[in-house]
Amino acid sequence: MYLLSAAFWSVIRIFIAYFVSLLFGIVYGVLAAMNPRRERWMIPLLDVLQSVPILGFFPIAVSILVFLFRGQRIGLELAAIFLIFTSQVWNIAFGVYETVKTFPRDIAEMALSFGMNSNFLVKRIYVPALIPTIIYNSGVSLAVGWYFLMASEIITLGNVEIRLPGLGTAMMGYVAQGNLAGMLITVGTIVFINWCTQWFLFRPLIEWSDLFKFGAVGSAPEEPGIVAFLRNNIRWEKISQHLDRILSWGETLRKHQKILSSLRYVLYAALLGLFAYFLYWLLKPPYSPRLVEIPENLIATTFRVIVAVGLSILLSFPFVIKAIRASNTVKNIYTLAATMGSVPAVIFYPLIVRSVGREYMGVAAVLLLLTGSLWYTLFNMLKGALMIPSTIIEMANNFGVRGFLYYRTILIPAMLPSLITGTITAWGGAWNASMVAEEVNFGKEIFSIHGIGSLLLSATAQPKELLWVVLAMTLWIVFINTFFWKRWYNHAAEKYNFSE
Amino acid sequence: MALLELKEITKAYIEKGKYFSVIDEIDLVVKEGELVVIVGPSGSGKSTVVRIAAGLVSPTKGQVFYKGQPLPGPNPNASIVFQNFALIPWLTVQENIELVLEARGIPPRQRIRTALKYIDLVGLDSFEDAYPRELSGGMKQRVGFARALAVEPEILFMDEPFSSLDVLTAADLREEFLKLWTSGKLSIRSVVMVTHNIEEAILMSDRIVVLSARPSKVVGEIEVSLPRPRDTHSKEFESILDHLYALIVSSHISK
Ligand SMILES: Nc1ncnc2c1ncn2[C@@H]1O[C@H](COP(=O)(O)OP(=O)(O)OP(=O)(O)O)[C@@H](O)[C@H]1O
Ligand SMILES: [Mg+2]
Numbered sequence: 113m114y115l116l117s118a119a120f121w122s123v124i125r126i127f128i129a130y131f132v133s134l135l136f137g138i139v140y141g142v143l144a145a146m147n148p149r150r151e152r153w154m155i156p157l158l159d160v161l162q163s164v165p166i167l168g169f170f171p172i173a174v175s176i177l178v179f180l181f182r183g184q185r186i187g188l189e190l191a192a193i194f195l196i197f198t199s200q201v202w203n204i205a206f207g208v209y210e211t212v213k214t215f216p217r218d219i220a221e222m223a224l225s226f227g228m229n230s231n232f233l234v235k236r237i238y239v240p241a242l243i244p245t246i247i248y249n250s251g252v253s254l255a256v257g258w259y260f261l262m263a264s265e266i267i268t269l270g271n272v273e274i275r276l277p278g279l280g281t282a283m284m285g286y287v288a289q290g291n292l293a294g295m296l297i298t299v300g301t302i303v304f305i306n307w308c309t310q311w312f313l314f315r316p317l318i319e320w321s322d323l324f325k326f327g328a329v330g331s332a333p334e335e336p337g338i339v340a341f342l343r344n345n346i347r348w349e350k351i352s353q354h355l356d357r358i359l360s361w362g363e364t365l366r367k368h369q370k371i372l373s374s375l376r377y378v379l380y381a382a383l384l385g386l387f388a389y390f391l392y393w394l395l396k397p398p399y400s401p402r403l404v405e406i407p408e409n410l411i412a413t414t415f416r417v418i419v420a421v422g423l424s425i426l427l428s429f430p431f432v433i434k435a436i437r438a439s440n441t442v443k444n445i446y447t448l449a450a451t452m453g454s455v456p457a458v459i460f461y462p463l464i465v466r467s468v469g470r471e472y473m474g475v476a477a478v479l480l481l482l483t484g485s486l487w488y489t490l491f492n493m494l495k496g497a498l499m500i501p502s503t504i505i506e507m508a509n510n511f512g513v514r515g516f517l518y519y520r521t522i523l524i525p526a527m528l529p530s531l532i533t534g535t536i537t538a539w540g541g542a543w544n545a546s547m548v549a550e551e552v553n554f555g556k557e558i559f560s561i562h563g564i565g566s567l568l569l570s571a572t573a574q575p576k577e578l579l580w581v582v583l584a585m586t587l588w589i590v591f592i593n594t595f596f597w598k599r600w601y602n603h604a605a606e607k608y609n610f611s612e
Numbered sequence: 613m614a615l616l617e618l619k620e621i622t623k624a625y626i627e628k629g630k631y632f633s634v635i636d637e638i639d640l641v642v643k644e645g646e647l648v649v650i651v652g653p654s655g656s657g658k659s660t661v662v663r664i665a666a667g668l669v670s671p672t673k674g675q676v677f678y679k680g681q682p683l684p685g686p687n688p689n690a691s692i693v694f695q696n697f698a699l700i701p702w703l704t705v706q707e708n709i710e711l712v713l714e715a716r717g718i719p720p721r722q723r724i725r726t727a728l729k730y731i732d733l734v735g736l737d738s739f740e741d742a743y744p745r746e747l748s749g750g751m752k753q754r755v756g757f758a759r760a761l762a763v764e765p766e767i768l769f770m771d772e773p774f775s776s777l778d779v780l781t782a783a784d785l786r787e788e789f790l791k792l793w794t795s796g797k798l799s800i801r802s803v804v805m806v807t808h809n810i811e812e813a814i815l816m817s818d819r820i821v822v823l824s825a826r827p828s829k830v831v832g833e834i835e836v837s838l839p840r841p842r843d844t845h846s847k848e849f850e851s852i853l854d855h856l857y858a859l860i861v862s863s864h865i866s867k
Binding site: 216218219221222223224225226227228229232236237240323324325326327328329330331332 | 686696715716745
């Protein structure tokens with residue numbers, strides 16, 4: 113009974129966060145992709161938000177929300193939902209952006225030539241065309257959501273610990289008691305819930321989403337019951353009308369350019385002032401002596417993250433090859449991966465650390481990072497494998513391109529863009545996991561290894577030190593992203609693009 | 613009278629930091645009642661000319677005039693038939709056509725009526741509820757035609773409309789289109805078509821415009837005033853074929 117209500121609360125949290133992510137991700141992705149001026153700032157921002165370990169910001173967000181709601185439960189719930197949301201949304205937003213960006217040219221020209229305005233285009237063409245991407249990315253998002261759920265239900269504020277009812281709290285309780293049966297049942301519940309979502313919701317949806325793919329052939333897939341239900345029971349016409357009204361409201365607002373731009377300047381000025389004050393506060397001596405430890409710890413964590421990401425890529429390959437060989441197995445691999453990915457490895461972590469002991473905690477940490485990154489490479493690479501035009505695979509078969517040559521000349525180049533996207537997101541995931549991997553608190557005893565995550569945890573008591581650490585980490589990650597990943601990605605996107 | 617006029621149109625793209633002209637000062641006049649065919653080597657910019665003429669892409673230099681007025685954006689009196697059909701996969705045949713009517717602001721009742729009328733006209737009745745993926749290439753292009761005609765444009769652009777189809781299907785569809793075009797049942801006053809197929813060009817056109825390789829210029833024009841339906845084995849046809857062939861070859865050599 114206790115587990116049932118815990119499961120109920122956890123599911124509610126995850127799905128609320130997921131729906132908000134869905135809405136936000138679609139709006140963000142579409143807005144960014146449709147206007148180069150917006151794109152210039154929205155995509156770098158997205159990159160930063162996606163790759164920065166959100167868990168590092170959690171203490172800050174919690175304090176703000178708890179302050180706003182004066183410590184009522186709703187504030188804590190919102191904080192938890194917010195944390196889950198931040199783990200789910202970027203993946204969806206990025207997928208949406210990419211899909212709109214790589215939209216088939218002839219369809220876009222068709223829309224333009226028949227005089228479709230941008231509202232019409234978004235509502236009638238972009239949004240339906242996004243369905244496959246959204247459904248596909250939802251698998252990752254939900255899995256990642258469970259991962260973060262565990263971290264979000266137990267909230268530490270100063271020296272008070274608040275527990276929200278849910279599976280994460282339940283699990284921690286059992287771990288503390290050393291109740292193995294309880295742990296197993298909790299994990300079983302999580303797996304069962306995910307298996308149900310995958311099997312009854314996403315499997316039929318994935319099949320159905322084939323209808324929305326450009327260039328698909330063969331008979332049209334059947335409409336799943338849930339889609340028919342949603343279509344008949346929600347008054348889309350009304351929603352669409354409301355949407356139009358909001359959009360036209362935005363248009364009228366835009367007509368008042370002057371007011372808007374002066375408002376914008378006020379906003380800029382306020383932000384700038386705030387930022388200046390913040391800098392002043394941050395740079396004002398005295399400095400904590402621990403700041404000099406930042407570089408060394410950053411490098412230690414970076415090293416572990418690289419190992420984990422490398423392993424993720426290697427481990428994903430067999431699945432991808434299997435998926436290409438027999439494309440009918442993709443759905444099974446997908447369901448399996450989504451279910452497995454939802455098992456929150458974080459909760460086993462204390463047990464593992466305890467059993468391997470202090471000396472090998474580094475290895476255990478890499479393992480934990482792996483569970484935070486593997487799903488990203490796997491899902492993205494599976495998606496990339498599916499997108500390889502079948503004509504190219506047929507061509508390779510016809511000409512007997514096989515073995516090493518096949519991987520080197522066909523498979524890897526063809527998958528490179530999605531491989532890179534997977535690597536980048538996995539990189540973000542591994543960083544995130546680092547926030548919990550480097551220190552385990554067993555009550556009396558604390559196991560910890562060098563790294564930015566453990567440094568961050570030890571700094572939570574001092575806001576200024578905390579901010580320094582978070583900032584240094586953010587800048588470091590952004591630096592690597594812009595000077596390494598971005599370049600690689602652009603290069604690959606240019607060189608290996610199948611769509612002309 | 614000229615319905616459409618392209619004046620000294622140049623289009624350049626930036627590639628690796630350098631400007632590359634795709635088309636170079638092209639002049640083209642499409643008179644009312646005329647079917648103009650553009651031929652030229654692959655990559656010479658035929659599709660680009662069509663995009664510019666329809667107002668989808670703005671030229672780097674030069675101007676497009678429609679009925680004597682400069683064209684500021686997508687031409688609302690034009691529609692396009694695409695080589696790869698450009699159908700929306702999640703909409704049925706009828707919905708695909710209704711979609712563009714809806715975009716033009718036509719009320720629901722009339723949308724259905726018009727859509728059904730043009731589905732009939734292109735010989736797709738009983739396929740209203742099929743999805744594009746369930747249709748053969750030829751049928752898909754019929755939908756493409758029905759959609760382009762349904763908005764009742766004054767000028768129709770066709771970018772290699774038959775080149776994704778097998779020879780027989782293409783011949784069939786071509787003939788049907790010519791029948792509709794000569795019958796005067798359509799709202800269309802002029803047609804601009806791009807093709808790779810020289811025979812097809814002579815079969816259909818009133819006038820053929822030959823482009824050179826990139827950066828392309830107009831290397832010559834041929835009037836085709838044979839009576840329709842045309843016979844590919846007739847003497848006149850063959851002499852035009854030779855002439856056109858020579859023109860295309862010379863355009864390659866002069867490069
Ligand atoms: N958006 C673009 N950016 C850069 N280059 C472009 C772009 N669009 C077209 N080009 C280039 O312009 C040239 C002409 O393209 P276009 O599609 O008009 O040729 P085409 O004559 O229609 O070719 P085809 O016979 O293959 O259809 C090509 O070399 C192409 O690479
Ligand atoms: Mg072309």
